[in-house]
Amino acid sequence: MKLKIGLLFSLFFFGILATEAQEKTKLSLNEAINLALSQSSEVHLADTKAATKKLELETMKNNRYPDVKVSGQFLKLANAKVHSNLNNGNSGNAPAKIDQLTLGQINANLPMFSGFKLKNSIVTSENLFLSEQAKAEYSKEEVAMQIIEYYANLYRAQKSIDLLTENLKSAQQRVTDFTNLEKNEIIARNDLLKAQLQKSKVQLSLDEAYKNWSIYNYYFITTLKLASDYRIEIDEHQFDNNQPINVMNSDDVAFKNRKDLEAIHFLQKAKSSEIKVAQSAYYPTFTLIGGYAYLDLKNAITVSNAMNYGVGLSYDLTSIFKNGAVVKTAKSKALETQEAESVLADKIKIQMQNAIENYNLALKQNLVYKLAIEQSVENYRIVKDKYDNGLSTTTDLLEADVEQLNSKINYAFSRANIMLKYYEIQSASGQLLSSFKITKN
Secondary structure, X not given: OHHHHHHHHHHHHXXXXXXXXXXXXXXXXXXXXHHHHHHOXXXXXXXHHHHHHHHHHHHHHHHHOOEEEEEEEEEEOOOOOOOOOOOHHHOOOOXXXXXXXXXXXXXXXXXXXXXXXXXXXXXXXXHHHHHHHHHHHHHHHHHHHHHHHHHHHHHHHHHHHHHHHHHHHHXXXXXXXXXXXXXXXXXXXXXXXXHHHHHHHHHHHHHHHHHHHHHHHHHHHHHOOOOOOOOOEOOHHHHOOOOOOOOOOHHHHHHHHOHHHHHHHHHHHHHHHHHHHHHHHHOOEEEEEEEEEEEEEOOOEEEEEEEEEEEEEEOOXXXXXXXXXXXHHHHHHHHHHHHHHHHHHHHHHHHHHHHHHHHHHHHXXXXXXXXXXXXXXXXXXXXXXXXXXXXOOHHHHHHHHHHHHHHHHHHHHHHHHHHHHHHHHHHHOOOOHHHOOOOOO
């Protein structure tokens, strides 16, 4: 008796744990997006590239400060002979022993003018950093859109499993009933074979649905860095959004919000600055120079407080002939980027129009599939009634059953398609991430 009570308690306890574990597998779309943005390797790579560009910008800005170098030497001299005209009156004295030399220097160089090369180099780095930042944001939107596609496909697979499992039970029951009828010679064996064949087809479809579910679940857990045994359940209520959306001035909204367009815009500005950097080679370079020197030649001479300052000038004469090709190359690259920006703008217009048309089509298809369910269910009821009364064939009954199953699957798929096409509009207009509550890391 105690053993039975303990067994029941254990089953109850593990049942609670299993229920809690099952609840942990439920993942909303918003939660999935947030997990992807914090765990995806693609997002981390994009953020790292942006951080690198920021460091490169800081490095370029540091060139505005003077270069200061300190150097010193202490040397031992062997039998050095030093001749000096500074003190001829002591020429009769014994020569001093000079065996040690100490040198110390501090030099500072500050570029004053280099054809505005430094200024334009900093502008170039700033725009490259802003471009990489925009690319990182666009990468996040791409990852989010990929998660939405996985989510929709996982829902399709899950609904297929549910509907096919239910239909398989009906098909199995039909085979059982037909087997008894065939034994009693009420129906022909051919009718039983048709029922068995349909059951096999449903089983194959169910196996494929399980395979699809497993694939998309694996995509999910890999992208989100979840445990390998994690099983995701989809909440059907998230597919209830089927309202038309306002698409007024959609192109203007996309041009304002698309991060990939913003990235190439900053890149184009960087390329324009690179032209000015290349042109700076035509100008001379002026440098402000300053320093301090100390010299001590033991027993001979000591120099201290030797301050020095002045201006340095340099000019590469060969740049007059060689730099023309460099400038032309920079201008060509800037033109390439400008044309790429124009091409992308045209693609965005096409993407927006396609997304809008696909969303409107998905809404219409959903209404048709919803009506098709009512029609196919009623059709199956009528055919089944006729079959029971000997007025229709087994083929008619099985075809009506297939149509009923297909209409339910098509309707479930259309619900996922509406959500997918809705977010494709948000993605095309650059507003995808703003559609979710994103948790800042």
